[in-house]
Amino acid sequence: MLNQQKKKQKAKTGSSGDGDDDFDQDDDQDQIKLKGAISQAIVIEKPNVKWDDVAGLETAKQLLKEAVILPIKFPQLFQGKRKPWTGILLYGPPGTGKSYLAKAVATEANNSTFFSVSSSDLVSKYVGESEKLVKQLFDLAREKKPSIIFIDEIDSLGAKRGEHEQDHARRIKTEFFIQMQGVGKNSENILILGATNCPWDLDSALRRRFTKRVYIPLPDKDARKQIFRIHVGDSHNMLNDNDYEILAQKTNGFSGSDIAGVVQDALMEPIRTMQLATHFKRIPNLENQSDSKDDMIWIPCSPSDNYGMKMSLLDIPIEEQSKVRAEPLCVGHFLRVLSKVKPSVGKEDIQKHIQWTQEFGQEG
Numbered sequence: 001m002l003n004q005q006k007k008k009q010k011a012k013t014g015s016s017g018d019g020d021d022d023f024d025q026d027d028d029q030d031q032i033k034l035k036g037a038i039s040q041a042i043v044i045e046k047p048n049v050k051w052d053d054v055a056g057l058e059t060a061k062q063l064l065k066e067a068v069i070l071p072i073k074f075p076q077l078f079q080g081k082r083k084p085w086t087g088i089l090l091y092g093p094p095g096t097g098k099s100y101l102a103k104a105v106a107t108e109a110n111n112s113t114f115f116s117v118s119s120s121d122l123v124s125k126y127v128g129e130s131e132k133l134v135k136q137l138f139d140l141a142r143e144k145k146p147s148i149i150f151i152d153e154i155d156s157l158g159a160k161r162g163e164h165e166q167d168h169a170r171r172i173k174t175e176f177f178i179q180m181q182g183v184g185k186n187s188e189n190i191l192i193l194g195a196t197n198c199p200w201d202l203d204s205a206l207r208r209r210f211t212k213r214v215y216i217p218l219p220d221k222d223a224r225k226q227i228f229r230i231h232v233g234d235s236h237n238m239l240n241d242n243d244y245e246i247l248a249q250k251t252n253g254f255s256g257s258d259i260a261g262v263v264q265d266a267l268m269e270p271i272r273t274m275q276l277a278t279h280f281k282r283i284p285n286l287e288n289q290s291d292s293k294d295d296m297i298w299i300p301c302s303p304s305d306n307y308g309m310k311m312s313l314l315d316i317p318i319e320e321q322s323k324v325r326a327e328p329l330c331v332g333h334f335l336r337v338l339s340k341v342k343p344s345v346g347k348e349d350i351q352k353h354i355q356w357t358q359e360f361g362q363e364g
Contacts, residue, residue, distance in 0.1 A: 047103035053230060054097060054104050055256065056223030059363060060214045063088060064101065067191050067212075068109045072146055085212050087180065087192045089154075091199040091361065092216035092353055093345040095257025098195040101216070102150045105193065113144040119156040122172065131175040138179040138190075146189040154194035158206035173203065180209045199356050213361040215353060218255055218345060224248040227256050231263040237329035247334055253343040262337055269333035270326035274300050279308035280316065285323075298324045 051061055067085040071078045078084055090098040106114040115137065122133045141147035151157065158173060180192055194210060196202065207213070219227060225248040232239065251259060277300035285297045298316055301308040316324060357363065 047106050049100060049103040049107050051104055051108060054101055055226035055230065056219055057097060057101065057216060060090065060101060060216060061104075063212055063214060064105055064193075065108075068105055068112065068146075068148060071189065072109065072111050083188075084191070086190065087210040087212065088194070089199065089202075089207075089210035089213045089361075090193070090195045090216050091197070091213065091356075093218060093255060093349055094197050095255035095344060096216045096218060097256045098216050099152055100256070102152075102193060102195065105148060105150070109146075109148060111146065113141070113147045115141060115147065115149045116152070117149065118152050119154075122157065122176075130172045134172060134175045134179060141190050148191045148193055150193045150195070152195050153197070154206075155196040155198045155201040158203050159201050160203045173206075177205055177209065180206075199361070200352065207360065215357040215361050215363050217353070217363070218253065218350065219259075221248045221252070223256075224251050224254065224259060227259045228263065231260050232329065235267060235329055236326075239329065239331060243331040243334075246331060247338075250335075250338055251343075253345065255343065255345055258341075258344050262334065262341060265337045265341070266333040267329060269336060270329065274313050274324070274326060277301075277313065279303050279305065279310055280313075281305055281307040281309060283307075285325075296323065299327065 051065075054061060063085065067088055071084040090101060092098060102116070106116070117137065122137065123130050137149065141149055157176065192210070199207075199213070225244045228244050228247050251262070254262070279301050280298050281301045282296045282298055285295045298320060300313075303310070313324070
């Protein structure tokens with residue numbers, strides 16, 4: 001009876017073996033599952049970050065153009081022994097623009113498939129599956145090349161090997177090294193882009209595979225000035241070039257992320273003023289240049305203002321609340337914020353990056 005059931009099962013599957021096809025089907029299902037997991041790392045929508053949106057970092061941008069943009073647009077220039085870079089490591093203090101540069105690459109490399117992965121995308125609780133995920137990532141990149149694989153916080157995946165390292169961590173690392181090396185595989189038109197805040201924690205074998213190691217330092221004064229302009233954007237403001245110069249001078253040691261936080265905080269200052277205001281008045285909406293009484297707006301004012309009415313922000317009638325306007329952003333708002341904040345990157349951290357750059361890297 002049991003043999004008859006087996007025969008029926010084989011007839012249904014078309015198998016003449018001992019269940020090998022069942023194993024093949026299981027393998028196929030595993031491949032589909034792994035490919036689905038990795039496919040989630042593909043950036044479908046472009047981040048819309050242009051090269052000009054990245055302040056400074058000219059060396060890093062030049063290297064990324066050499067590695068990504070030029071080979072796609074001018075493949076005839078990269079023949080024979082002239083090959084584009086296959087591994088670039090971006091390292092530096094937190095908040096200096098490493099991930100932002102990766103977004104610019106994803107935007108500018110229109111014809112490339114951009115994979116943005118972290119260690120959590122490649123680590124599984126099931127034994128042996130993490131190595132398969134790493135292999136599937138590179139197989140998919142080869143299938144969809146030209147490809148860019150961006151791995152943020154790569155030190156969590158490729159930390160130095162040690163005696164007490166867990167076996168599964170070692171296997172993942174080994175598989176990653178093999179795939180980066182591309183032994184027996186055609187790895188042309190694939191760029192591995194790594195980012196880390198702690199390059200000294202990287203395994204020496206991984207460090208060697210990143211042929212270009214670029215230090216992304218804290219922004220200089222001109223870059224800080226540009227970062228302020230970028231983050232203020234088209235917000236209603238009264239800032240002039242001299243104001244931006246003052247802000248750049250007062251933020252020495254600040255990272256790009258720190259400056260973004262300062263701008264966000266400063267943008268809230270007019271709102272805070274309105275919350276504390278005790279008097280408001282109605283004025284014509286100059287943006288529409290209309291004298292109509294229906295086109296009036298509310299702004300906070302001094303208690304001594306002849307046209308001011310004693311009320312708080314929440315006292316303004318509901319039907320008039322859409323007409324409330326904040327005062328334009330000015331340098332005073334920034335100075336109030338800067339009097340209370342400090343840079344997030346310490347001098348010791350910067351010194352460690354400088355020493356590592358002198359030994360292994362180059363300035364960005």
